[in-house]
Amino acid sequence: MKRRITVFLCGLLLIGIGSVSAFGGKTKKEQDTGMHEKGKHWENVMEDLKLTDEQRGRISDQRHENMKKRIEVKASLDLKQLDLKHELSKAKPDRAAVDRLVDEISAVQKEMLKNRVDSILGFRDILTQEQWEKVKDRKLTGFGEEGRAPSDRHGKDEYKRKK
Numbered sequence: 001m002k003r004r005i006t007v008f009l010c011g012l013l014l015i016g017i018g019s020v021s022a023f024g025g026k027t028k029k030e031q032d033t034g035m036h037e038k039g040k041h042w043e044n045v046m047e048d049l050k051l052t053d054e055q056r057g058r059i060s061d062q063r064h065e066n067m068k069k070r071i072e073v074k075a076s077l078d079l080k081q082l083d084l085k086h087e088l089s090k091a092k093p094d095r096a097a098v099d100r101l102v103d104e105i106s107a108v109q110k111e112m113l114k115n116r117v118d119s120i121l122g123f124r125d126i127l128t129q130e131q132w133e134k135v136k137d138r139k140l141t142g143f144g145e146e147g148r149a150p151s152d153r154h155g156k157d158e159y160k161r162k163k
Contacts, residue, residue: 049127073112077112
């Protein structure tokens, strides 16, 4: 009985890891145009904010550094998830190794969130109060109400809206 429960839980974990990884691909439009819709939207926002040349330069530098960090941390997360998947696929997974990998994955996810918040705060420091209010009005901070990520990310709520 314990073995069945363990196998079932491992299967759920693998499905969860797979579904998270599935959102990493590009859409057909992104492949065709080479530009993410969010990137185009971001360009429009930058125009609306009427940024100075200095602000544009600082934001460009910050975005570049943030992207480099994101790539490094995402690669680390992907590798740890791959190791976990490999360990769980064994006939007798090492529980200590699984626990260690789960802790490491959690730590990387925490680092990703901290980087994201740091990015928002850095961006906020560059803008004037009026510009920041425009950003907040357009809900472009990456966080919804009460600091939660927006629920309609990746179109997840599309089905709910059509009901």
